[in-house]
Amino acid sequence: MEVNKTLHSLKAQEKEARRQLIIDAAISLFSKRPISDVSVRDIAKQAEISPALIYRHFQDRDALFVEAFVKKSEDIIKGFERMMDENGHMNAEEVGVEFVSYLLDNDLFFRMMTYFMLDTNINEKSLHNFNENIRRLLGVFDEVFKDKKTESDIRLHSHAFFAALNGVLITYRQYPGRTENQVREHMIQLAKIIGKQFQT
Known part of the structure; x- marks a missing residue:
């Protein structure tokens, strides 16, 4: 009985490792090209496995894209949850810095997200799943704007804040003549300024 449990555990670990290998290969490609320019065959080649093996884990390319996106965005959400647990609250400045820092530390994910914003060519089911995850984020x-006495829609504020932070990353990620640390510090400062503006 114990041997069977061990074998089952090893198979589960192997399956999860294979899924992660596929997701990592997908993120690598989705960060370099629009979704419509990436095929399951391309991902299989990147992961050095057969396309058939990918279909054992994912329904299609679009489902794989969403799975990869959800996995990475969950990390951002967990970061915000830790912040909430530690501080008991979240303000716009803190959220802005956390969001920008995460995307600076996960550049492939940021590039993948940017390509998606420019090319939303995925099937309806996957788009629905993607939108559900974006709503969670x-x-x-x-939460940042719930305490604000504003007549405007809270979600509209969230959209504006999200867009402003992504604009910082797109505009200054390749700042000419500055070191990587200088670029990072510049973007963190901009995130703080944006956060303060949204708090007023």
Whole structure:
């Protein structure tokens, strides 16, 4: 009985390792090209496995994209949850710095997200799953604005804040004539300024 449990555990670990290998290969490709330019065959080649093996884990390319996106965005959400647990609250400045820092530390994910914003060519089911995850992420941003006495829609504030932070990353990620540390510090300062503006 114990041997069977061990074998089952090893198979589960192997399956999860294979899924992660596929997701990592997908992120690598989705960070370099629009979704419509990436095929399951391309991902299989990147992962050095057969396309058939990918289909054992994922329904299609679009489902794989969403799975990869959800996995990485969960990390951002967990970061916000830790912040909430430690501080008992979240303000726009703290959220802005956390969000920008995460995307600076996970550049492939940021590039993948940017390509998606420019090319949303995925099937309806996957798009629905993607939007559900984005709503969860924006729900964290909503928490920042719940205490504000504003007549405007909270989610509209979250959209504006999300767009402003992504604009910082797109505009200054390749700042000419500055070191990587200088670029990072510059973007963190901009995130703080944006956060303060949204808090007023």
